[in-house]
Amino acid sequence: MKIATWNVNSIKARLPRVMEWLAEAAPDVVLLQxxxxxxxxxxxxxxxxxxxNTAVLGQKSYNGVAxxxxxxxxxxxxxxxxxxxDEQARxxxxxxxxxxxxxxxxxxxxxxxxxxxxxxxRWMDRLYDHAKTLLAYEEPLVLGGDYNIAPTDMDLFDxxxxxxxxxxxxxxxxxxxxxxxxxxxxxxxxxxPNKAGAYSFWDYQKGRWQRDEGVRIxxxxxxxxxxxxxxxxxxxxxxxxxSEKPSDHTPVxxxxxxxxx
DNA sequence: ATGCCCGGAACGTCCGGA
Numbered sequence: 001m002k003i004a005t006w007n008v009n010s011i012k013a014r015l016p017r018v019m020e021w022l023a024e025a026a027p028d029v030v031l032l033q034x035x036x037x038x039x040x041x042x043x044x045x046x047x048x049x050x051x052x053n054t055a056v057l058g059q060k061s062y063n064g065v066a067x068x069x070x071x072x073x074x075x076x077x078x079x080x081x082x083x084x085x086d087e088q089a090r091x092x093x094x095x096x097x098x099x100x101x102x103x104x105x106x107x108x109x110x111x112x113x114x115x116x117x118x119x120x121x122r123w124m125d126r127l128y129d130h131a132k133t134l135l136a137y138e139e140p141l142v143l144g145g146d147y148n149i150a151p152t153d154m155d156l157f158d159x160x161x162x163x164x165x166x167x168x169x170x171x172x173x174x175x176x177x178x179x180x181x182x183x184x185x186x187x188x189x190x191x192x193p194n195k196a197g198a199y200s201f202w203d204y205q206k207g208r209w210q211r212d213e214g215v216r217i218x219x220x221x222x223x224x225x226x227x228x229x230x231x232x233x234x235x236x237x238x239x240x241x242x243s244e245k246p247s248d249h250t251p252v253x254x255x256x257x258x259x260x261x
Numbered sequence: 262a263t264g265c266c267c268g269g270a271a272c273g274t275c276c277g278g279a
Contacts, residue, residue, distance in 0.1 A: 009278080010268055034278085036269070061269050062277070108279055148279070167279065203279065204266035215279080248267075248279080 001097060001256045003029040005144035005218055006239075007105070007201075007249035011035040011066070014247055015043050021239050022050050027253060028070050029096055031103035031144040035064035042066060059089035065103040065145075069096045082126035090123070099226065099256065100134065104145030109166030117166055120148070124175040128182070134223075135183050140256065141223035143184065146201075146249065148217055149176040151186065154196045155216035167217060185227040187220040187254040188235065200235055201249045209240060218252045231255035 004027040008014040011032065022030070030052075035042060038058040047054060052068040057078045067073060073094045080091035093102040106127070109120030134141055150168045153159040162168050180186060192198060199214025208214060222230060233254035240250035 013268060034268095108277085110279065146279095162279095165279075201279070206265060208266095217279080245267090 001029065001099060001258070002027045002253055003031070003099075003101065003142055003144065003220065003256065004251045004253035005031040005033070005103070005146070005220055006251040007033040007146040007218060007247065009034050009036070009247045009249065011042060011064075012037060013245060015046065016244075017239050017242060017246060019046065019050065021236075021251065022047070022052065022068075025236065025251070025253065027251075029099075029101055030068040030251075031101060032066040032068065033064075033103060033105040033146045035066050036061060037064055055092060055094055057089045057092040059087075063089045063105055065089060065092045065105050067092055067094050067096075067101065067103055069094075071097045075100075080123070080126050081130055083122070086123075099140045099142060100137070101142045101144065102134075104143060104147065106145065106147045106149070108148045109169075109172065112164065112166050112169060120166060121171060121175060124172075124179065128175070128179050131179055131182055131184065138225060139223065140226040140229065142226055142254075142256075143221040144219065144252075146217060147176065147219050149173065149219075150215045150217055151176055151180075151189070151219075155198070157197075157199070157213040157215070162215070167215060180221065183224060184221040185224070185230070187222050187227070187230055187233040188216070188252060190227065190230065191233040191254075198235055200252050202240060204248050218249055220252060220254050222254075226256060229256040229259075231257050
């Protein structure tokens, strides 16, 4: 089972890029973020024609997440538990072929002197609590998405440029580590332990893509039952380099073997 | 110091993004 995560920065603006990537990469499950539409606006028919089922948690203009899967999508959970007042569409969970997956759009948190930063940290506390609950099931689990966290300085093109940013603040990073240390595996880092310059996001501005000045903020976190089945894992830079209307993020994918060897 | 580049909403610019 090939599972990918991709922040598409509007599913409507990105539909041609998404369609061609689905046809080319043929993932079994895709975790999308920032679809920027309500469910009624999601191009379910077009994507369905490529053989995918869809589950959507939408929102007008901002945020919004979705799950695509070739196999049936079961036991859908909408929203991250822990705050009934939170209206932002940033979390959707489901089970596909016995693998529980979640698509996560973790708040960015900038600027750090605004309420957005404490919102990010509170949201991470809620994710910590929920991940703990899910891990207790002792099932294959993939928590994938745009975490808006560069875990270490190896994941940034230049730590000085990013110093103080919500993506790499020590308090952001320690909460991310706490979630990982519940017993999750960063699939990309497990497969490529020492690889620097492996980015998943490049800002549209300042020629960041052309200079290859990016950050690795999109992650696939695996429970031990999923990590036991981890095959290849990589970042596909091709969609980011497309000449017409690329997303500023590019897909990260991993393969889960059908059984233990 | 500020905008740069984008998408959405809307139709003039502004907000949000990372």
